[in-house]
Amino acid sequence: MAKAAPLPTVPELIALKRDGKALTATQIEHLIDGFTRGEVADYQMSALAMAIYLRSMTPAETAALTLAMRDSGDVVKLSQARGRYVDKHSTGGVGDKVSICLAPIVAACGVRVPMVSGRGLGHTGGTLDKLESIEGFSVDMSVADFVAQVDSLGCALIGQTADIAPADKRLYALRDVTGTVESIPLITASILSKKLAEGIDALVLDVKVGRGAFMKSLDDARELARSLVRVGKLAKKKVTAILTPMESPLGRTIGNALETREALEILTGGGPRDLREITFVLGAEMIRLAGLAKAEGPARAMMASVIDNGAAARKMREIIAAQGGDARVVDEPDRLPTAPTRVKVKADRAGFVHGIHALEAGMTALGLGAGRTRADQAIDPRVGIVLHKIRGDRVAEGDVLAELHVAERKGTAPAAKRLLAAYEIKPRAPKLQPLVLDTIRR
Amino acid sequence: MAKAAPLPTVPELIALKRDGKALTATQIEHLIDGFTRGEVADYQMSALAMAIYLRSMTPAETAALTLAMRDSGDVVKLSQARGRYVDKHSTGGVGDKVSICLAPIVAACGVRVPMVSGRGLGHTGGTLDKLESIEGFSVDMSVADFVAQVDSLGCALIGQTADIAPADKRLYALRDVTGTVESIPLITASILSKKLAEGIDALVLDVKVGRGAFMKSLDDARELARSLVRVGKLAKKKVTAILTPMESPLGRTIGNALETREALEILTGGGPRDLREITFVLGAEMIRLAGLAKAEGPARAMMASVIDNGAAARKMREIIAAQGGDARVVDEPDRLPTAPTRVKVKADRAGFVHGIHALEAGMTALGLGAGRTRADQAIDPRVGIVLHKIRGDRVAEGDVLAELHVAERKGTAPAAKRLLAAYEIKPRAPKLQPLVLDTIRR
Numbered sequence: 001m002a003k004a005a006p007l008p009t010v011p012e013l014i015a016l017k018r019d020g021k022a023l024t025a026t027q028i029e030h031l032i033d034g035f036t037r038g039e040v041a042d043y044q045m046s047a048l049a050m051a052i053y054l055r056s057m058t059p060a061e062t063a064a065l066t067l068a069m070r071d072s073g074d075v076v077k078l079s080q081a082r083g084r085y086v087d088k089h090s091t092g093g094v095g096d097k098v099s100i101c102l103a104p105i106v107a108a109c110g111v112r113v114p115m116v117s118g119r120g121l122g123h124t125g126g127t128l129d130k131l132e133s134i135e136g137f138s139v140d141m142s143v144a145d146f147v148a149q150v151d152s153l154g155c156a157l158i159g160q161t162a163d164i165a166p167a168d169k170r171l172y173a174l175r176d177v178t179g180t181v182e183s184i185p186l187i188t189a190s191i192l193s194k195k196l197a198e199g200i201d202a203l204v205l206d207v208k209v210g211r212g213a214f215m216k217s218l219d220d221a222r223e224l225a226r227s228l229v230r231v232g233k234l235a236k237k238k239v240t241a242i243l244t245p246m247e248s249p250l251g252r253t254i255g256n257a258l259e260t261r262e263a264l265e266i267l268t269g270g271g272p273r274d275l276r277e278i279t280f281v282l283g284a285e286m287i288r289l290a291g292l293a294k295a296e297g298p299a300r301a302m303m304a305s306v307i308d309n310g311a312a313a314r315k316m317r318e319i320i321a322a323q324g325g326d327a328r329v330v331d332e333p334d335r336l337p338t339a340p341t342r343v344k345v346k347a348d349r350a351g352f353v354h355g356i357h358a359l360e361a362g363m364t365a366l367g368l369g370a371g372r373t374r375a376d377q378a379i380d381p382r383v384g385i386v387l388h389k390i391r392g393d394r395v396a397e398g399d400v401l402a403e404l405h406v407a408e409r410k411g412t413a414p415a416a417k418r419l420l421a422a423y424e425i426k427p428r429a430p431k432l433q434p435l436v437l438d439t440i441r442r
Numbered sequence: 443m444a445k446a447a448p449l450p451t452v453p454e455l456i457a458l459k460r461d462g463k464a465l466t467a468t469q470i471e472h473l474i475d476g477f478t479r480g481e482v483a484d485y486q487m488s489a490l491a492m493a494i495y496l497r498s499m500t501p502a503e504t505a506a507l508t509l510a511m512r513d514s515g516d517v518v519k520l521s522q523a524r525g526r527y528v529d530k531h532s533t534g535g536v537g538d539k540v541s542i543c544l545a546p547i548v549a550a551c552g553v554r555v556p557m558v559s560g561r562g563l564g565h566t567g568g569t570l571d572k573l574e575s576i577e578g579f580s581v582d583m584s585v586a587d588f589v590a591q592v593d594s595l596g597c598a599l600i601g602q603t604a605d606i607a608p609a610d611k612r613l614y615a616l617r618d619v620t621g622t623v624e625s626i627p628l629i630t631a632s633i634l635s636k637k638l639a640e641g642i643d644a645l646v647l648d649v650k651v652g653r654g655a656f657m658k659s660l661d662d663a664r665e666l667a668r669s670l671v672r673v674g675k676l677a678k679k680k681v682t683a684i685l686t687p688m689e690s691p692l693g694r695t696i697g698n699a700l701e702t703r704e705a706l707e708i709l710t711g712g713g714p715r716d717l718r719e720i721t722f723v724l725g726a727e728m729i730r731l732a733g734l735a736k737a738e739g740p741a742r743a744m745m746a747s748v749i750d751n752g753a754a755a756r757k758m759r760e761i762i763a764a765q766g767g768d769a770r771v772v773d774e775p776d777r778l779p780t781a782p783t784r785v786k787v788k789a790d791r792a793g794f795v796h797g798i799h800a801l802e803a804g805m806t807a808l809g810l811g812a813g814r815t816r817a818d819q820a821i822d823p824r825v826g827i828v829l830h831k832i833r834g835d836r837v838a839e840g841d842v843l844a845e846l847h848v849a850e851r852k853g854t855a856p857a858a859k860r861l862l863a864a865y866e867i868k869p870r871a872p873k874l875q876p877l878v879l880d881t882i883r884r
Binding site: 010011012014015018041042043044045046047049050051053054055174176177178179180 | 452453454455456457460483484485486487488489490491492493495496497616618619620621622
């Protein structure tokens with residue numbers, strides 16, 4: 001095919017970015033296309049990633065990178081006849097099981113939710129690992145089956161297939177070992193390329209902020225949120241980013257089966273307040289973006305209604321059954337696997353809980369076997385942490401703060417000590433913290 | 443072996459440099475050692491190279507990198523009984539055949555010259571390719587034979603063996619395709635690691651400046667020169683950098699056999715003025731650093747003497763014979779291969795030659811087959827350019843400016859046109875240009 005102008009060579013393109021120049025969409029497509037086909041070597045892509053890390057990218061470049069990565073594999077085509085497709089994505093936190101309750105609730109409200117989730121790595125858990133604690137539940141599905149299930153049930157909960165944005169998969173693996181993870185344009189393209197390949201119309205992003213999150217400061221989180229919203233708009237999608245705190249774990253559980261159980265409680269009106277509130281905030285925005293409600297109030301009322309009338313729980317049973325799982329867990333949570341032993345962690349002084357260091361709590365659960373430090377590691381779905389006391393609770397010395405759910409008692413003393421140290425107990429009651437820090441729509 | 447403190451992981455080390463932090467010598471050794479042993483992947487090293495390119499390195503870091511790369515292979519041990527070992531290195535120019543006359547002249551003066559040279563790539567030629575135009579001459583030698591020849595003759599002229607600084611060889615290949623060549627710390631480490639591995643005591647660097655050189659501006663060249671001298675000193679070697687112009691080709695010839703012939707002329711008192719002068723400037727500094735003369739004047743007198751009394755030519759005959767070549771070329775230059783055909787390039791107007799664009803002239807010779815654009819390309823030793831008119835010469839319209847030495851006349855019109863365009867002819871005579879722009883010793 002004849003080209004308008006000869007493209008610079010790959011080293012020349014890397015040098016342009018190195019010198020802080022903006023690459024054109026054609027140049028970026030050429031690079032990602034070459035990378036996907038193996039013509040641009042890993043060592044060239046990692047040098048480019050470092051240049052992008054240090055020189056950044058304009059919104060137009062980031063959008064071009066996102067679209068090129070989206071187009072490196074299959075782009076799911078969903079029938080436009082049945083309404084808008086809206087997904088939610090979280091940048092990852094400790095105890096973040098929102099997807100598991102949010103998806104069936106908003107699907108029961110009529111939003112079409114083609115949800116592609118990830119696995120846990122490091123101190124943050126992954127929705128896929130949590131879902132797999134349901135016996136028989138499969139997160140592996142062909143694109144055709146995925147489309148069919150979203151069509152029939154309005155929702156499917158799956159993992160990234162090899163056909164979806166393969167360039168992102170390879171680039172992420174490279175970034176992970178070359179010190180180029182924390183780059184706003186690269187994070188933006190990584191998140192959005194996969195989501196856009198799902199065929200969504202709109203996306204709600206839960207950008208976590210704080211010591212247990214990827215973004216430690218509100219400023220950094222806002223910058224990422226703005227980049228995601230801006231690039232989403234350039235890709236002609238409605239994107240809202242909601243910034244939520246991740247100083248302490250979300251909810252009262254950490255660990256796969258424990259978190260799944262807690263998320264299922266939300267479907268029938270139970271569960272912890274913070275988890276329910278964040279589910280409602282994110283869900284209301286999804287419903288709004290789907291065009292099913294004009295404002296947050298009516299959207300929240302719809303969600304409350306499907307919880308009250310059992311439609312949310314019914315939707316979850318349908319989804320679990322469709323994906324090969326034991327749908328009875330929704331009503332009989334004891335069917336989830338449980339750890340044989342519990343270790344109590346008791347308060348060493350009296351006062352009020354001001355917080356539980358999310359990163360430390362996540363690392364403690366990881367150490368118990370709830371997570372993995374390498375992608376090929378096995379996890380134990382049963383183990384984890386139940387937080388009996390959370391921020392705002394008054395405690396007396398000797399009160400049980402939390403319980404470790406473990407495979408065996410032996411060797412758990414360091415974990416108990418670490419979790420105790422993660423508890424911040426002070427003499428006076430803490431102030432109430434907002435559960436939403438900012439909402440960014442443009 | 444027990445370590446004082448655990449080292450950061452490779453991605454963490456890359457991130458430190460990415461964030462502009464200085465790496466410790468131990469950290470740099472760990473990275474280069476891992477790279478040499480294949481534990482640090484190419485894609486990690488290229489990301490690090492980009493971080494170094496954009497964040498630079500302190501002199502201490504650059505010295506540590508240089509020493510780590512030197513120690514990635516064999517370090518030649520030369521007997522200290524017979525005097526100091528001094529080498530010369532040029533950053534590369536068009537028509538730069540200085541090594542071929544310089545080495546035997548200073549060796550005849552008593553300097554011990556363990557010279558390891560490179561091949562040509564792109565528009566600049568390589569000493570090895572030039573030497574190989576002498577029939578039978580071999581630049582491949584084991585380290586043991588190299589040491590023995592330097593010991594017996596005071597000089598050997600060889601190519602980089604696989605055992606000398608292998609980390610540099612691999613890193614350079616990566617830099618070449620990842621836009622990370624033009625980095626002062628990386629260039630410094632690349633040049634000095636190889637030279638230090640030769641076992642030298644002192645080094646004279648010919649840092650070329652101008653449109654035919656790697657460094658286009660005097661400021662950039664000075665920065666590189668200062669880095670080389672500083673790091674040389676940190677490695678406890680005497681290093682002098684001499685900045686010389688590379689606006690027009692050096693001497694009157696470009697092409698392998700043609701340049702060898704011109705360099706051999708210097709040995710017997712002939713040859714072009716600029717080539718002779720630069721040889722004397724660099725050689726006098728080598729003699730000074732070897733401790734054989736206290737100042738430039740006496741050192742130049744020594745050089746003039748070995749040319750006059752035939753000792754320089756005799757030394758070259760000995761070296762050629764020792765390395766399997768036909769030593770008769772020194773006295774019978776017609777034994778060098780010659781091109782079957784010549785194409786005259788005539789002046790299209792009258793005036794004075796103000797210069798010949800070195801890069802354009804080099805590219806013209808490359809196009810004739812005198813050089814290579816890829817490392818695996820074959821070259822034709824016979825072809826090249828003889829410049830009959832050089833800077834300062836008065837020309838009439840129709841005068842022969844230059845001759846292309848070619849394999850066949852066919853298809854040479856574009857080369858002739860390109861060389862003519864490289865000639866800058868103006869109405870008035872140009873001012874005299876200095877042959878040395880600066881000398882940096884600290």
